[in-house]
Amino acid sequence: MTDLVWIAVVSIFTAGLTVSFGALGPALGEGRAAAAALNAIAQQPDSASALSRTLFVSLAMIESTAIYCFVVAMIVLFANPFWDTILQATTAAAG
Template identity: 40%
Template sequence: METALVLAGSAIGAGIAVATGIGAGIGQGYAAGKGAEAVGNQPEAQGDIIKTMLLGAAVAESSAIYGLVVAIILLFANPLMKLL
């Protein structure tokens, strides 16, 4: 019974961890839209705007990657199973 509870909790935790990708996707879409708007307003600053936007996208994507790593650990290399 304990094993089933640990596996169920791990599956729920993995689902919540993967849900971090939703926030990252929304943030990146918002940043890309604002970056395109800024380039439209000031085309001469395109290089600086794109550099800043790409840096922000990389930072936002890192949280989604961390969520994916946590989900993979919970599903395939579950450290909680060793406690039983």
């Protein structure tokens, strides 16, 4: 297996693992926050707007960790610095 293939294989696997494992925590955390928000609105309908605002800020914070994972997966798939370096080296060697 050439060098390029090793990097490709690990990059593909890492991208999938990162984004799928990284979905676990945020999804559970957002589910909990949303559940609390729904209970809170049912209990205090007059504060619905304040609760919604707090919920959205919290969801954004939690979602950020999922987005870190998505960003890293995209970097690994489409802007992989190691792949580029090795690809140039290989091309140069073969050129």
